[in-house]
Amino acid sequence: MLPESLAISAILFAIGVVGVLTRRNVIIVFMSVELMLNAVNLTFVAFSREYGFAGQVFVVLVMTVAAAEAAVGLAIVIANFRHRHTVDLQAIDLLKG
Amino acid sequence: MYPLAPSLLYDVTFYLFGLIAIVSAITFVTRRSPVSAALWLVNTMFCLAALYVLLDAPFIGAIQVLVYAGAIMVVFVFVVMLLNLGREPQVADRRHRLRLAGGAAVALALVALLSSAQHGAPLAAEAWSRDSVAIIQHAEGAVAPIARPLFTSYLLAFEVTSVLLLVAVVGAVVVGRRRGDEGPIRAA
Numbered sequence: 001m002l003p004e005s006l007a008i009s010a011i012l013f014a015i016g017v018v019g020v021l022t023r024r025n026v027i028i029v030f031m032s033v034e035l036m037l038n039a040v041n042l043t044f045v046a047f048s049r050e051y052g053f054a055g056q057v058f059v060v061l062v063m064t065v066a067a068a069e070a071a072v073g074l075a076i077v078i079a080n081f082r083h084r085h086t087v088d089l090q091a092i093d094l095l096k097g
Numbered sequence: 098m099y100p101l102a103p104s105l106l107y108d109v110t111f112y113l114f115g116l117i118a119i120v121s122a123i124t125f126v127t128r129r130s131p132v133s134a135a136l137w138l139v140n141t142m143f144c145l146a147a148l149y150v151l152l153d154a155p156f157i158g159a160i161q162v163l164v165y166a167g168a169i170m171v172v173f174v175f176v177v178m179l180l181n182l183g184r185e186p187q188v189a190d191r192r193h194r195l196r197l198a199g200g201a202a203v204a205l206a207l208v209a210l211l212s213s214a215q216h217g218a219p220l221a222a223e224a225w226s227r228d229s230v231a232i233i234q235h236a237e238g239a240v241a242p243i244a245r246p247l248f249t250s251y252l253l254a255f256e257v258t259s260v261l262l263l264v265a266v267v268g269a270v271v272v273g274r275r276r277g278d279e280g281p282i283r284a285a
Contacts, residue, residue: 001111001152008115008148010211012122012141014204019126022200025185027131027177031138034169035122038145041161045154049230057247059157063164064258068265070169074176075273081180082275 005046013039026080026087030073037066111151118144129185131177135170142166153231156239 012035019032041059048055080092118141125137142165149158233242247255 004111004115005148005152007212008118010208011119013211014207015119015122015126017207018200018204021203022196023126025131025182027173027182028126028134031135031173032126034165035125035138035141038142038165041157042145042148045149045152045157048154049152053230053233053242053246054251056154056157056243057251059154060160060243060247061251061254061258063160064262067164067169068261070172071265071269072272074172075269077176078180079272087180087182 002046002050005042009039009042009046012036012042024089026077026089026092027074029089030070030077034066034070037062107151111148114144114147114151118148129187131182132174135174135177139166139170142170153234154239155234156243 016032016034016036016039019035020029023029023032041062044055044059044062046055048059077087081087084091086092121137121140121144125134125141128134128137142161146158146161146166149155149161230242
């Protein structure tokens with residue numbers, strides 16, 4: 001099932017990339033990043049079946065990092081929403097050069 | 098239960114959950130309402146949990162449901178509802194269509210690149226057969242074989258992740274806290 005898993009993972013990762021590139025809602029962009037992390041986790045689990053448990057260990061670590069990223073990212077979204085009253089990425093351009 | 102014997106039922110289940118995961122992900126990325134997008138993403142994550150179980154990783158499947166579908170996505174839905182976000186307005190200008198075309202091109206290129214990477218040379222693996230994971234889990238349970246390397250070989254990574262969580266909690270509180278001169282959250 002390794003090639004099938006890697007194919008599913010590649011497709012999910014590409015869908016996540018499309019979400020990051022095309023969506024304007026910053027929360028949906030965050031969710032697309034979560035989808036990309038999930039796709040990578042599927043790769044880890046699929047390889048862990050072939051090469052040992054280290055892959056599953058790293059899935060646990062990736063999930064922790066994803067949780068931390070979601071917490072900080074959503075805090076930034078809320079703080080930004082207080083000032084700008086929008087989650088549209090086109091309108092969030094304060095740091096644009 | 099273990100090892101999951103290769104059978105037609107196994108294959109059909111695997112492909113079914115993989116297909117549902119991909120379809121849900123495509124639906125997720127095309128929804129304009131953030132709440133329905135979040136729910137479709139939850140569906141994708143449930144299907145991934147099923148794939149983890151089929152790939153002999155039942156513990157990872159369980160924490161996928163608990164942590165991802167249960168905790169992280171709830172936080173997302175919570176923020177969407179806190180900010181009272183509705184559907185995105187329909188935009189059909191040329192720039193938007195250009196973005197969509199660019200995104201689709203990048204996606205196709207990425208899938209081609211990642212699937213060509215599959216045909217590379219296999220990694221050097223010591224004597225580790227496809228059923229080893231399932232056999233070890235049958236003997237020791239699902240958690241112990243993950244916990245042992247986590248707290249020995251990868252102890253440093255584990256500790257660094259703990260510190261990262263602490264930093265994230267403090268950072269989220271500092272960033273999300275309301276300062277005195279700001280009003281309450283209002284709908285856009």
